[in-house]
Amino acid sequence: MTLKNWELSRANYKSKGKTARVGCGAGFNFDNLLSNIALAESGEVDYLAFDNMTEGLGFGTLRKMKGETVWDPHTGLHFSPSEERLRAILPVCAKKKVKLISNMGAADPYGTAVWVSSLCRELGLSHLRIFTILGDDVLSKVKAMDPLVVETGKPVSALADKIISAHGYMTVWPVVEALRRGADIVVCGRIGDGTMFLAPMAYELGWKPEDYDLLGKGQGIGHLMECGPQCTGGYFADPPFKVVPDLEHVGLPMAIVEENGDAIVTKLPGSGGVVNRLTILEQMYYEIDNPADYKHTDAIVDFTGTELTDIGPDAVRVTGTKGHPKPPAVLVCMNTVEGYLGVGGISYGGDGALERAQVAMDTVKGRMRAIGIDGSRVRFDLEGVNSLFPWKSVKCAPAEVRLRASGIFETQHEAQMLQILVHELSCNGPAAGGGLALFVGGGGTEERLVLYRTFIPQDAIKPQIVEI
Numbered sequence: 001m002t003l004k005n006w007e008l009s010r011a012n013y014k015s016k017g018k019t020a021r022v023g024c025g026a027g028f029n030f031d032n033l034l035s036n037i038a039l040a041e042s043g044e045v046d047y048l049a050f051d052n053m054t055e056g057l058g059f060g061t062l063r064k065m066k067g068e069t070v071w072d073p074h075t076g077l078h079f080s081p082s083e084e085r086l087r088a089i090l091p092v093c094a095k096k097k098v099k100l101i102s103n104m105g106a107a108d109p110y111g112t113a114v115w116v117s118s119l120c121r122e123l124g125l126s127h128l129r130i131f132t133i134l135g136d137d138v139l140s141k142v143k144a145m146d147p148l149v150v151e152t153g154k155p156v157s158a159l160a161d162k163i164i165s166a167h168g169y170m171t172v173w174p175v176v177e178a179l180r181r182g183a184d185i186v187v188c189g190r191i192g193d194g195t196m197f198l199a200p201m202a203y204e205l206g207w208k209p210e211d212y213d214l215l216g217k218g219q220g221i222g223h224l225m226e227c228g229p230q231c232t233g234g235y236f237a238d239p240p241f242k243v244v245p246d247l248e249h250v251g252l253p254m255a256i257v258e259e260n261g262d263a264i265v266t267k268l269p270g271s272g273g274v275v276n277r278l279t280i281l282e283q284m285y286y287e288i289d290n291p292a293d294y295k296h297t298d299a300i301v302d303f304t305g306t307e308l309t310d311i312g313p314d315a316v317r318v319t320g321t322k323g324h325p326k327p328p329a330v331l332v333c334m335n336t337v338e339g340y341l342g343v344g345g346i347s348y349g350g351d352g353a354l355e356r357a358q359v360a361m362d363t364v365k366g367r368m369r370a371i372g373i374d375g376s377r378v379r380f381d382l383e384g385v386n387s388l389f390p391w392k393s394v395k396c397a398p399a400e401v402r403l404r405a406s407g408i409f410e411t412q413h414e415a416q417m418l419q420i421l422v423h424e425l426s427c428n429g430p431a432a433g434g435g436l437a438l439f440v441g442g443g444g445t446e447e448r449l450v451l452y453r454t455f456i457p458q459d460a461i462k463p464q465i466v467e468i
Contacts (some may be wrong), residue, residue: 276310
């Protein structure tokens with residue numbers, strides 16, 4: 001039976017050739033904590049890939065103390081959500097022999113793998129073999145090569161001592177080799193989101209480094225899977241035009257991939273959400289620029305010939321994607337420290353809420369000038385009025401308004417002062433203000449870390465495979 005006439009009953013699914021059964025364990029670090037357990041328990045997948053890392057995240061696990069880099073287990077990507085997820089799913093994966101691949105290692109894959117190993121011992125799963133992939137830290141090489149920065153057009157050296165990290169996107173082959181050596185868990189740092197899904201495909205189906213068309217097809221399937229429920233109905237609902245059933249229990253996607261790179265993307269029967277041509281199509285166009293030239297470390301993906309066919313409830317056949325030879329250079333994400341971010345917020349409700357919020361805004365601006373703080377990089381938003389749309393869109397007086405002030409400052413003291421000036425409004429501003437924000441996100445200060453990109457030759461990255 002081929003993909004074209006695939007029967008919807010998985011119990012009746014028989015392929016004439018090999019298949020790789022790959023599921024998504026998480027599309028981001030705060031993803032649903034229950035759907036992946038159901039996927040592991042189902043026996044429908046042999047691999048789960050966890051995408052826990054964004055382009056701008058990864059530097060958090062690096063801290064400089066007395067000139068030494070130290071691992072901080074509380075700032076890495078293995079904090080509470082990942083720990084809760086792993087504690088729940090590791091016993092299930094061990095029982096069902098489902099292998100895990102994740103980029104939760106962030107800027108410290110070795111330290112994270114050691115932490116995972118200790119967690120396995122605590123759970124009585126010390127027999128699980130844990131590997132980590134090193135080599136994505138290319139800070140010294142980037143400084144020596146001094147390539148141009150994409151965002152500025154200037155060499156990396158122009159960032160001077162602001163740059164604190166540089167990590168290049170790893171190739172899939174060290175992960176494939178770790179699986180070949182018997183890995184149950186592979187902890188990566190900077191690796192392409194879809195590349196984690198590509199690894200079990202290449203391993204199970206025997207794809208080679210020069211099989212660019214197959215690698216492009218597999219990378220394309222990985223791209224569809226990497227954001228988890230975004231292709232099973234999450235981020236899709238827009239009633240009454242697009243209705244998603246049982247979004248509360250939205251399932252995570254899984255793919256059945258054949259040797260020729262064609263695949264079926266589906267989800268567990270009975271799970272919430274929906275998989276159809278439109279949900280897959282929206283995810284396919286996510287985060288890509290030129291659909292004919294979607295560059296990855298191992299191949300270039302060409303989506304221009306991709307065909308998405310609904311073959312039954314919650315099952316889409318994906319064919320026609322092409323792959324082209326890998327680019328000569330690899331993308332490197334760099335992070336710099338550039339000042340501090342300060343945030344403050346307060347709410348006003350009832351008649352005259354907008355007018356009182358405007359008075360509060362003018363009051364903070366005036367007090368900033370009075371104490372000599374540069375307000376040129378401070379933004380004031382009246383949320384619900386002008387934070388998303390221009391003033392002219394306001395048709396009637398709002399019943400409630402939240403004033404949010406945020407700014408970029410050279411010193412932490414100045415950033416803290418913005419929060420304090422907003423806080424002062426409770427007794428030194430318009431009437432009936434409340435809901436003061438005292439922490440970052442709603443209010444507070446934090447070091448401002450900025451993402452930049454550059455490229456270096458592929459052969460500049462030297463992967464290392466380490467078993468913990």
